[in-house]
Amino acid sequence: MTKADSRAALDGAAIRAKAGEIGPLLRESASEVEAARRLTAPVVDALRSTGVFRMTMPEAWGGPELDICTQIEIIETLSRADASVGWCAMIGSDSGYYSGFLDDATARSLYPELDAVTAGWVVPAGTLEVCDGGYRLSGRWSFGSGSTHADVILGGARVTEKGSPRTSADGVPEQRIAMLPAAQWQVLDTWNPGGLAGSGSHDYTITDAFVPVENTWVYGQNHRSGTLYAWRGMFVVNIVGVPLGVALEACDVATGILAGKVSMPEMIPARDEPRVRAGIARARAMVGAARSYAYDTAATLWATLEAGDEPSFELRAQLAGCFVHTVTTCRSAVQLLVDTVGTAAIQKSCPLERQLRDLNTLVQHILGQTRVWEWAGGLYFGAEPPLPAL
Known part of the structure; x- marks a missing residue:
């Protein structure tokens, strides 16, 4: 140890x-x-x-x-x-x-310390060419959040053999996820957005790198038992903590600013204005409601898995809807706060300015996009979404 x-x-x-x-x-x-x-x-x-x-x-x-x-x-x-x-x-x-998707010996070798950081995405943007003992990996992936300080990086890839896609017996192209130490990958300086700028979500690449077969896995095949590893999409559930934290802080920031602001040209304390009081109350209710729904949904998922049951289509629909609802509601609440505070909120010295930019960027994540509402609705009718994590 x-x-x-x-x-x-x-x-x-x-x-x-x-x-x-x-x-x-x-x-x-x-x-x-x-x-x-x-x-x-x-x-x-x-x-x-x-x-x-x-x-x-x-x-x-x-x-x-x-x-x-x-x-x-x-x-x-x-x-x-x-x-x-x-x-x-x-x-x-x-x-x-x-x-947990690797056998224990391989996983322990790749993660000798508990505080090791993982970055990368499972999207099959690369190729794994079959070779003796494993594969040769090449490709370029986007949105490698945290890749600049990662210890392990992963990337999804299509399996090829002699340059041609390898398929299963039913003709489905084979895909695997490869994991290697971060030092074997190249991080490209591509991330320059308006929000979440500090996340270092750069593109990353690798060329003709050997990957032992034991360092690859198929999505959903977990080697671990226990509630935390029982649902293939568990790794995305804690995403709701980001918009909730940002919006909760924005509520406090806005309240603090308005408590000491004098409205022009009336020259009255902003906190006494009906529109200000209503704006603060509405924003806090929006965030509070989203937060309650998020925690209730996550707790229901956990209880279901603890009981040894599979999440139903209805529960998965609730979870999918919860993702997009939390992100979009928090963004709307912070926009309301910015509108209520006024010009003070557009200064870069004001945390609200960055918080709104951060949420505007977060809404563009696949789980914050409006099409997730459609996928959630489909789940209520028993239709599988195109995103396996849902």
Whole structure:
């Protein structure tokens, strides 16, 4: 066991408390992180110290194997300080899920420490050419959030043999996900958005790299038992913590600004204006309602899996709808707050300005897009969506 893993065990309460303790550092570093378009080294070190990256590591390895609602709370806490930090924590903590798709010996070799960070995406943007003992991997992937500080990077790929796609007996093209140490990949400087700028979601590439067969897996084939690993889409559920944390912080920021603002030209305290009071109340209700629905849905999913049952189509529909509802509602609430605060909210020195940009970017994620409403509706009628995680 490494020195890092010999520390006193970090449970959910301890990780949540530590996430709150580094809040001042994260707020102070937010502008620097945004300008760097990646998490800075002090911020990454602070995150590692909280134990957030080990949230999904199995108890058999000494990890906390946290329930999904506790994970959401921790991501929410970090996202209140900086959305990019919360996003990278959410992505980087997938190590426990992804390592479970490998046999234990291979996984332990790839993840010698519990706080190892994983980046990458399962989209089949590359090719795995069959060779002796494994494959040769080449390709380029987008949206490698946290890739600049990752320890392990993965990429989905189509399997080819002698240059031709390999198919199953029923003619379906074979796809696998490959995992290798981050040092074997090249991160390209491509990420320069308006929001979530500090997430370092650059493109990444690899060319003709050998991948042992044991370092690849097929989506959904988990080697681990336990509630946390029982549902193939569990790794995306804690995404709701990011918009919730951002919107909750925005509510507090807006209230603080308006408490000391004098409205022009009436020269009256803004807090006494009916439109201001209504705006604050509506925004807080929107965020509170979205938060309740998100936690209720996640808790229902967890209870279903704890009972040994498969999520029903109705529960999966609720979950899919919950994703897009949470993201879009939080964005709408923060837009309302910006409109209520007025010109003070458009200054770059005001956290609301960045919070709205962050949520505008987050809405473009596949789980925040309006087509997810259609997929959720289809699930209510028993139709499988094109996204396997739902």
